[in-house]
Amino acid sequence: MIPLEGLLAWLLHAALVAFAAPVLTGFTRKLRANLQGRRGAPLLQSWRDLVRLWRKETVLAENASPVSEYAPLVILAASATAALLVPSFALGMTTAATSDLLLIAGLFALCRGAMALAAMDAGTWFGGIGISRESLLSFFAEPALLLVFFTLALIAGSTNLDHIADTLRTGALGLRVSLGLGLAAAITVGLTNLGRLPIGNPATDLELAMLHESMTLEFSGRSLALIEAGAQLRFFTWLALLAAIFIPFGIAPAGDILDWPRGLLTFGAKILLLAGTLCLFEAGTARMRIFRVPELLGIALMLALLAVLFLFVSQGYT
């Protein structure tokens, strides 16, 4: 691994993440609007929203504490760190050694914690709804996610994301039933973590139907901009994560600069494919009743467990 090129690739990755994350959110909104027969806002609308929020006055609740001021900062920093760890177009970036699945999950948990504390700070009740629901859902989602990690660790022998992507890309593994099951489980967990349909509905004006947005109701101006940017980064990170693990083809090695354009193009295509599929799915789905979601996540957990079992059986027990 050549350090300089790895660093260059990482810097390019950082720039790509910073620019593309809001655009990706804009893209899904636009596509969803089109699918529902509306024209939708332009692709760059998310960027405009962020800039507008950054310029606007920040109104804090009277009894808000420093937690309200600093939690958005922590949320954005943790989301950005997670986004910087997930490889996009190149393998072998400077951060490759530390891009660990458990660490990424931990950073997502850090976002959840900071968001929950921020939501409780003003002492209003909409935040409580979101937190209590999220604590219910995370209990079912985290085990499923861990079992997906378990499947990957069994196949690749490590939880290092770079290593997993490399193994799945180059290894003649053939079609794996386990990976398919893992993908289904990972998508369900991802939808839960992001609070998207059918678990929560981010694009509604009914606060009770939101999972994450109910926690941001007391935030405005710059704080809201930081929180929104964090959410967009996490959405991007989840898609990049799914792409790196389950569609690992066409990733360029960081050492080969001439291969980067191809890597960038395939990465863009993969992300758009994933986002498009997600929009198609969301356009045809309604939000579930909150106490039905554990059943959905239970199915995800069972699928992930099946994935581990299939691996055990197919690799033979020693």
Added chain:
Amino acid sequence: MLLVLLAIVAALIGAGVAEALLPRHGRLVRTVAAAICLAGFTAIVLDLILVLPNETLLLPFGPLGIGITLALDGLSAFFLIGVFLAAAAALFVARDETLAAAPLIPVFVAGMVITLLAGDGFTLFTGFETMSAASWLLILSYGPPLPAAKAGRLYMTMAIAGALTLLAAMAVGFGVGGDFAAWRAAPPTGARAAGLLLLVLIGAGSKAGLPPLHGWLPIAHPAAPAPVSAMMSGAMTKVALYVIVRLLFDLAGPNPPLWWGVPLIVMGALGVLLGAARANFESDIKAVLASSTIENIGVIAVALGLALTARAAHLPLLASLALGAALLHVLGHGINKTLMFLIAGAVDHQAGSRRLDRLGGLVHFMPVTTACAIAGAASLAALPPMIGFAAIWMVFQGLLTAPRLGSFVLQMLIPVAATLLAGGGALALSAMLRLVGVTFLGRPRAVRTAGAHETSLPISLVLVALAATSTVLGVLPGLALRLASPALFLLTGADLSGRAGWFGVGTQVSGGAYYGAVPTVLVLAGIGTVIWLALRRHPALSRRARAWDCGFAAPPPFLPFGDTTTQYGATSLSEPLGRSLGVPLFDWQMATSIPEPGETGPARFGIVWYDPVLRFLHAPVLRARDWLADRAELIQRLTIRRTLGMMVAALVALLVIVALLEQS
């Protein structure tokens, strides 16, 4: 070094005696005792870094002419770090306690140190029981008499049952006499080994809070004064774990069968689930923390079980990784749980209540304490970059790289345990968010809360020091693992050299998974600083206004903190969890009682739940205790002839035993 530690034990007992004789100078005595513990902490850390501790000392006095053997090796030295640190902080904070049993606080510490230094079974048992008895008396002398007596009775019963089981364990495993060196030379085999395993896990496990005998922790730990609770949860549970490690890893020989780790993994995984779930339903700060102790002890037990299994399968690298994870968590949890209990004490003192329903908004009155609480809770919830995350990361890596151990049942057990650990981790985060959010954030739920002030400067300094230690060790987990190195080498034949360094921890020397704590923190801090500078450089308009609250009307003026019922509280935050998880685990239900027509009482609505462990496992023990106590009462009502007869019978029985012993 052993002589230094012996002097510390003597000084601690001396401090207890001094305070009993001069009750007016308790404050001074406890400050001195805290300084002694801090000195012990420094000495033991230096000893671990500079020299490899391996000493034995035979004291010429002791029971029945066999003397007392003291021993210090890497394992006991590592556990001493956490105990001394927790004790130093707790003793310092305990300066202001006014308790009848306060002289017992240093004695309690001395008991823990004696247990860790013991080189024979008798000394181990003496230390263990000193620790139990002292903490029991401290519970009894604190708080309102009736609940204290109830918690004390439960605690004493579990302690006595545990002690008897532990005594039986040592007798079954190793016989009566001899020191640890002799025991190590002749490890038990077959049924005796199995008996040792079972009895140790029940005896020491009940003290540590391993299921199924964990139900008493959230009742007894909170019943003590805060510094003592801190030591009970932060240090005493670790001492019980030390007894488990000493007896099962060290003295039971290097080659126990492969399945030996299984009970530990099963008990630990259950503890993680049950403890973390219970922490979400408790409504007292200290009970939440004690439940979280069950969860964390479960994590450590899973790692210990994995290490035991890996060592039996001759995988020293995996064994040292798992044991390193366990030891790192022992230290991290010890520090953070001490911190959180001391914070609970400060909150109780300042806001007048430990009940979550009567707190709220303390961040405005106690900002430093709140910051420390957030740091401690983040570590207990295993959020990066705190020390709890580093330890849990290692536990998971151990589990993820260990799927090919043993039979198919064991192979399937490991993903199941990992699943429970992940679910428990999510619950632990929920519980910590609920604890911090309800206590410190939002609006006060009682007027009394608004009278709170920041704790005194010395106590704040202790809290900040503990939080800082935990954070530094979280960023540099290699530092703590370096201290664990002698213990790892002693028990598994390998340490983490090459795998744990300045920058992070890896599963293999090269390649494999790697948790780069320092790079992660640098990136996090770098991004955070950039955003912060951007916020500072271009200040935007900012103002305060009434909370938006989706447009709800302002509260009436006679409600100074708004309508308390519109704020989410301890019960409402765990309500969705209760409906789905609480129902099967704790028989969680909403209880409504509506008065009959004509009655004037209020209708009541509330949540009821109970821990089935208490009802089905602890209750029989309590009934057996009451039955025995009733029988024993009969002795007091004997006639003089029967009393004399019993004394003669006892004398004859003793003579017979002596005669039999002389013959053999």
